[in-house]
Amino acid sequence: MNTKNEIEEQKQYIQKIKEINQVQKPKYSIFTMGCQLNENDSEKICGMLEEMEYKKVENFKDADLVIFNTCCVRENAEDKLFGKLGELKKIKEEKGTIIAIGGCMMQEKHITDKIKESYPFVDLLFGTHTLHKLPEDLYNVLDQKHKQEDIIDIEGKIYEGLPIKRDSNIKASVTIMNGCNNFCSYCIVPYVRGRERSREPKDIIEEVKELAKNGYKEITLLGQNVNSYLRVEREKNIPFEEYQGVNSFATLLYAINKIEGIERIRFISPHPKDFTDDVIKAIRECDKVCKLVHLPLQAGSTKVLKDMNRKYTKEQYLHLVKKMKEEIPNLTLSTDIIVGFPGETDEDFKDTLDVIEKVGYEQVYMFIYSRRVGTPGDKMENQIPDDIKHKRFDRLKQLVENKIYENNQNYIGTTQKILVEGKSKNNEHTLTGRTDSNKVVIFEGNDSLIGKMISIKILSQHMWYLKGEII
Ligand code: SAH
Ligand code: SF4
Ligand code: F3S
Helix, strand or coil: CCHHHHHHHHHHHHHHHHHHHHHCCCCCEECCCCCCCHHHHHHHHHHHHHHHHCCECCHHHCEEEEEEEEEECCHHHHHHHHHHHHHHHHHHHHHEEEEEEEHHHHHHHHHHHHHHCCCCCEEEECCCHHHHHHHHHHHHHHHHHHCCCCCCCCCCCCCCCCCCCCCCCEEEEEEEEECCCCCCCCHHHHHHHHCCCHHHHHHHHHEEEEEEECCCEEEEEEECCCHCCHHHHHHCCCCCECCCCCCHHHHHHHHHHHHCCCCCEEEEEEHHHHHHHHHHHHHHHCCCECCCEECCCEEEEEEEECCCCCCCCCHHHHHHHHHHHHHHHCCCCEEEEEECCCCCHHHHHHHHHHHHHCCHHHHEEEEEECCCCCHHHHHCCCCHHHHHHHHHHHHHHHHHHHHHHHHHCCCCCCCCEECCCCCEECCCCEEEECCCCEEEEEEEECCHHCCCCEEEEEEECCEEEEEEEEE
C-alpha cells in the first residue's frame, strides 16, 4: 500500500472513533518532551485526536486519554516519564484512563521492556515510524480493550496529509525532513528517527502557502540537519519532483521567501559541515529569512570534535563564522554545547570557552554529556566523572551569562523589528514579541498589535528579555 492509501485507511479509523466519542466527548491530555520536531509531531497527534472529537485539557487528572510524546536525547527525560507514570497509576485505577506513550524513547528496546515489566497498566506504545497509525492503534485499544504495541525499526517513510492542530496562530513549524545520517558519536537521534529523508518540495511549499492564507506570519523549517535537505535524494538518485526550482535547502529558502503573507523564516538545525556558500547567499538575499543562525558547535577542541564525529575542526568552524559574518549583514548566532564528552581534558574544555569568547553568541544551549545506550560514546572508556562535568558546566554557564549580559547592552537604544506574539505571561497589560535575533521583548501596547510586525525602541535589558517602547 502506498503512503497515501495508508493515510486514507487511518482517516477511516478516525471516523470510527469519532462515532464512539460522539456522545461522551472524552478529554485528552498530552505531555510533550524534546525538540521542536517532537512538538510538531504532537501538533499532529492533537490534530488526529481533535478530529476524533477528543477535547484537550491541561491536567492529567481530568483526562480520559493521556498521551506522552517522549524524547531520549538525554537521560533526565526518562526519569520524568517514569515519575509521571507513577502518578498516573492511581488515577487509572480510579477512572480507567487510557495511557499511550509514543516518540523517540519508544524506539529503545530497554525502555519498552522496562515499561512492560514495571508499568504494565500502559495501554498503547507507539514509535516514531508509526505515529500516523495512532487512529488504528487507539481504535484497537478502545474496541478490543486490549494492550497494543506498534513499534517498528525501519529507515522510515514520509506521510503527508495528517490533520494538525497548531499551538499558535502566528508562528508555525514545518518539518522539511526526517531522520539523521550523521551519527555524531554521543547522539541517539539517528537510531530512533531512522535515515535522513526529505519531504517533496511541493508538499512543503503548499503547506507554507496554506499557513500564509490562514494568517501565519512566521515559519520555522525543521529537521535534524536542514541544510542537507534533498542531499541524500540527489546523491543516491532517489526520485523527487523539482517544484518552483527547489532542489536544495538554498532554493527552498528562496521559494518560501516569495510566499506572500509570510514575514519571517527561521530554520533549525543546520550542521556546520553542510553550510555551503549557496545557503549563506540565500540567507543574505532573502529578506524574510532571519539573520539569526543556530550553528551547533558542540565542542571547541578539534580532538573532541573528531571523537564526536562532527566532521569539522575548531579552525574550520571559526573560519565559517568569519565568512558568514562578512557576508551576512546583521548576522547573529546561537549554538549548542556539550560538556564532559569522554576524553575531554581541561585543555579541550578551554577550547570550548575560547570559541564562545571569540564568536559572541546571542544564545548558548548548554548540556552535560549524557551516556546513551547503543551510541559509540557510551562505549568509550575515558568517561568524565560527574563532579568534573558539573564544574565545567558551571564555568561555561558563567562565561555565557557574562557574554549575554555584555551583548544585551548593545541592544539598548536601538530600534528593533518585532513580531508581536501576544500578551506577556506575567503582566496582561504588556505585550511580548521577538526580534529577528529571537530575543524576547516586552512593551506596553494594544491587543490589536498581536500578529503584526512593529518597531520598538529598546530601553533596558533583563538578561533573558528586553524591555522597550513602541515608536
Ligand atoms: N540535529 C541537531 C541536534 C539535535 S539534539 C544538531 O545536530 O544540532 C539537540 C542537542 O542536544 C544537540 O545539539 C546536542 O548539543 C545535545 N545532545 C545530543 N545528544 C546528547 C547527549 N548524549 N548528551 C548531552 N547532550 C546531547
Ligand atoms: Fe544527533 Fe548529530 Fe544527527 Fe544532530 S546531526 S541529530 S547531533 S547525530
Ligand atoms: Fe529528543 Fe527525539 Fe527530538 S530524541 S531531541 S525528541 S528527535
